[in-house]
Every structure is written in structure tokens, then in C-alpha cells.
Amino acid sequence: MIDILLSDPFMAGIICAIVGLLILVTVVPMFTRRHQYDNRQWRVIEPPELLTEVTARRIGKANQIESKD
Numbered sequence: 001m002i003d004i005l006l007s008d009p010f011m012a013g014i015i016c017a018i019v020g021l022l023i024l025v026t027v028v029p030m031f032t033r034r035h036q037y038d039n040r041q042w043r044v045i046e047p048p049e050l051l052t053e054v055t056a057r058r059i060g061k062a063n064q065i066e067s068k069d
Contacts, residue, residue: 004010
């Protein structure tokens, strides 16, 4: 039994299976990932008083970047 597990063809098969699974895990999601929408398309419709400080800063930075373009 140990001879089969240590044989070259068996080890080559195990290595090929692991490499094949790694390729599937990394390559397939790249082709099946949906396109993300551009963040500039979204606008906040809440009153500014309800926004947190961090959110307000992010919106301000996004507006600055948008105005530079």
C-alpha cells in the first residue's frame, strides 16, 4: 500500500490535481465576476445632517477627485 502512495505516477497525479484546483479557484472567479458599478454613479440622497463624519469626508474626497477630472 505504501509503495502505491510513494510511486511517481501517484505523486504526479496528486500534484496535478492540486495545481488544477488552484487554477480553478483563481482563474474561474476572474471570468465570472460581474462588473462593478462606478462609484461616481451613486449619490447620497439623505439629508447631510444624518451622515456620519466619516461618510461626509468620503463624499467630500470623491467630489474633489471628480472635480479634478
